[in-house]
Every structure is written in C-alpha cells, then in structure tokens.
Amino acid sequence: EADIYQTPRYLVIGTGKKITLECSQTMGHDKMYWYQQDPGMELHLIHYSYGVNSTEKGDLSSESTVSRIRTEHFPLTLESARPSHTSQYLCASSADTVNTEAFFGQGTRLTVV
Amino acid sequence: GENVEQHPSTLSVQEGDSAVIKCTYSDSASNYFPWYKQELGKRPQLIIDIRSNVGEKKDQRIAVTLNKTAKHFSLHITETQPEDSAVYFCAGNTYRSQGNLIFGKGTKLSVKP
Numbered sequence: 072e073a074d075i076y077q078t079p080r081y082l083v084i085g086t087g088k089k090i091t092l093e094c095s096q097t098m099g100h101d102k103m104y105w106y107q108q109d110p111g112m113e114l115h116l117i118h119y120s121y122g123v124n125s126t127e128k129g130d131l132s133s134e135s136t137v138s139r140i141r142t143e144h145f146p147l148t149l150e151s152a153r154p155s156h157t158s159q160y161l162c163a164s165s166a167d168t169v170n171t172e173a174f175f176g177q178g179t180r181l182t183v184v
Numbered sequence: 185g186e187n188v189e190q191h192p193s194t195l196s197v198q199e200g201d202s203a204v205i206k207c208t209y210s211d212s213a214s215n216y217f218p219w220y221k222q223e224l225g226k227r228p229q230l231i232i233d234i235r236s237n238v239g240e241k242k243d244q245r246i247a248v249t250l251n252k253t254a255k256h257f258s259l260h261i262t263e264t265q266p267e268d269s270a271v272y273f274c275a276g277n278t279y280r281s282q283g284n285l286i287f288g289k290g291t292k293l294s295v296k297p
Contacts, residue, residue: 104284112271112290114228119284129284146237161227165285170216170235170277175227 073098075176083182092147092179094162101167103145103166108159152183186211186281190288206289207274208256214276217257222271262293
C-alpha cells in the first residue's frame with residue numbers, strides 16, 4: 072500500500088547524541104517535506120526537497136540537516152540533540168505540482184533529556 | 185511570502201450544531217486551499233480542498249467556501265458529531281512559496297455530546 076513511513080515513532084535520547092529520523096515513501100512522489108509540530112499544534116516547515124540531490128531550508132530555522140540520495144528516502148539528522156529539539160517531526164510528500172495535497176507520515180515524537 | 189491566518193484557535197460546539205472555521209491569506213496568487221484534520225496522536229489528513237477557480241465545494245457534512253476578492257476561505261461542518269473533535273488546519277500554496285503548503289495555526293474543535 073502506498074504510504075509514508077517514519078521511524079522511530081517515539082525516541083527519547085540524551086543531550087549531545089546524534090540522531091537520524093527516517094522517512095520513506097512509496098507514493099511515487101518527487102517532493103518531500105519535514106514539518107516540526109510543537110504541542111501547541113502549529114506546523115512549521117523546516118526542510119523540503121524537489122527530488123534527488125535537492126534540499127532546501129523551510130520557513131523555520133532548524134539545526135537539523137536533511138539529505139535526498141534516493142527519491143523515496145528523506146532522512147533528517149540532528150548532529151547534537153538538545154532539549155530545545157524536543158518536538159514532533161512530521162514527514163510529508165506530494166506530487167511536484169502546485170495544486171496538490173501533501174500526504175503525511177505518522178510522525179516521530181522526539182524527547183531530548 | 186504567503187501568510188495564512190486561522191480563527192478561532194479553539195471552538196466548542198454542542199453535538200448537532202454547526203461549526204465554522206475561517207482563514208485568510210495574503211498572497212493573491214494563491215490558488216490551492218486544502219483543509220486537514222488531525223485527531224489526537226494521529227497524522228494530519230486531508231478532508232477537503234478547493235482551487236481558486238471554484239467558489240464552493242461540498243462533501244457530505246463538510247463544505248468549504250472561497251472568496252478570492254476578500255482573500256478568505258472557510259470550513260463549514262454541519263450536524264457535528266463527537267468524532268469531529270480534532271484539530272483542523274487550513275493551508276494555502278502558491279508558486280511564490282515554491283509550491284509549499286503554508287499552514288494556519290490550527291483550530292481545536294470540541295464537540296460536546
């Protein structure tokens with residue numbers, strides 16, 4: 072079934088650790104996104120990609136980095152996790168046109184202690 | 185760039201009543217306006233969308249209206265049910281936002297039995 076898969080769903084990690092949040096999609100989409108969602112609900116775009124070897128920063132500044140080596144895979148990395156990185160991270164994808172919906176993954180809830 | 189304002193931030197209604205959530209956008213070039221529903225602990229999912237060449241769209245108990253002149257669009261839910269309780273996000277995208285969805289801050293809807 073076509074979907075977007077994020078792993079892990081929940082992660083508790085100590086300060087200073089390096090982490091990678093995985094996102095894979097079988098939707099056949101070129102465009103992918105990472106959104107950060109705080110408990111207060113708002114969705115902030117932190118990274119996006121048009122396709123392989125394309126990565127762009129979103130509206131919200133983030134210390135994370137992303138890569139896009141394969142069309143279906145868009146991992147997000149934090150080199151040194153801090154408590155301020157505690158949040159939910161949602162991966163999404165869409166067809167590469169303007170008038171089209173984005174499909175979201177289940178999210179990774181990250182807690183940095 | 186595009187900015188999307190959403191009101192109210194919280195909304196409480198009695199079961200069977202109607203609920204209306206309003207959004208305004210800043211970019212007159214915006215041409216696609218989806219609405220997402222996010223239930224507690226779940227991913228945002230598209231419930232209805234409208235494109236700029238249409239003034240109204242309806243799907244069973246939900247409808248969306250668009251006023252291009254005033255640059256606002258609204259979600260209408262009739263005969264609300266407890267399972268409508270969720271956070272609702274409006275969004276807009278344009279070529280000027282690189283086709284990325286810009287989300288409103290969300291509305292937490294509570295439907296009381």
